[in-house]
Amino acid sequence: NAGVTQTPKFRVLKTGQSMTLLCAQDMNHEYMYWYRQDPGMGLRLIHYSVGEGTTAKGEVPDGYNVSRLKKQNFLLGLESAAPSQTSVYFCASSYSGVPYEQYFGPGTRLTVT
Amino acid sequence: AQSVAQPEDQVNVAEGNPLTVKCTYSVSGNPYLFWYVQYPNRGLQFLLKYITGDNLVKGSYGFEAEFNKSQTSFHLKKPSALVSDSALYFCAVRDRDNNAGNMLTFGGGTRLMVKP
Numbered sequence: 001n002a003g004v005t006q007t008p009k010f011r012v013l014k015t016g017q018s019m020t021l022l023c024a025q026d027m028n029h030e031y032m033y034w035y036r037q038d039p040g041m042g043l044r045l046i047h048y049s050v051g052e053g054t055t056a057k058g059e060v061p062d063g064y065n066v067s068r069l070k071k072q073n074f075l076l077g078l079e080s081a082a083p084s085q086t087s088v089y090f091c092a093s094s095y096s097g098v099p100y101e102q103y104f105g106p107g108t109r110l111t112v113t
Numbered sequence: 114a115q116s117v118a119q120p121e122d123q124v125n126v127a128e129g130n131p132l133t134v135k136c137t138y139s140v141s142g143n144p145y146l147f148w149y150v151q152y153p154n155r156g157l158q159f160l161l162k163y164i165t166g167d168n169l170v171k172g173s174y175g176f177e178a179e180f181n182k183s184q185t186s187f188h189l190k191k192p193s194a195l196v197s198d199s200a201l202y203f204c205a206v207r208d209r210d211n212n213a214g215n216m217l218t219f220g221g222g223t224r225l226m227v228k229p
Binding site: 004031033040041042043044045048050056058090092094096098099100101102103104105106107 | 117122145147149154155156157158159162164203207213214215216217219220221222
């Protein structure tokens with residue numbers, strides 16, 4: 001099993017450009033999440049999904065959109081990138097019930113200039 | 114609402130000595146608690162969790178944590194630190210009773226430095 005994979009690993013954008021980050025999981029998890037990690041702030045939840053075709057806002061959703069057209073994939077979009085979106089982005093997935101822990105991908109380092 | 118505090122940005126310990134990484138939490142209901150470790154340029158790896166039962170839980174790589182309800186704490190411990198334990202450690206909490214999406218709230222992280 002590959003677990004949770006993320007594409008791409010690195011990306012540099014100019015202000016105003018758009019991009020999509022792809023997350024895929026092969027563990028048949030119902031729930032999927034997008035976080036951003038900034039120094040000293042831990043991980044903050046951007047959006048999450050409890051099933052195919054459903055998404056919901058997390059703690060810091062502004063400037064991002066998501067889609068979950070297939071159970072195994074969760075896409076994070078930036079329509080007009082801003083320097084404040086420079087961060088490391090992590091995708092995670094979990095079952096809806098036991099055992100509760102989330103499984104994380106390797107991350108995408110995004111720089112917006 | 115749920116929140117986590119990790120009061121120490123960094124913990125320094127000598128190899129072979131015991132280590133403790135502190136975590137306190139706040140939830141409106143009963144907590145599920147987790148510890149994760151992050152090595153440089155990697156994603157988070159699950160270490161251990163408290164769901165119910167014995168307050169002392171054991172996890173990967175010889176780590177353990179003790180749930181203390183009265184102090185709302187879940188400190189991570191290891192009897193004898195290794196240089197390879199040097200990493201960033203995150204505590205996380207979810208409210209057992211009020212959490213439709215299994216959402217975790219993470220602390221700010223504690224960097225553990227183990228010196229030879």
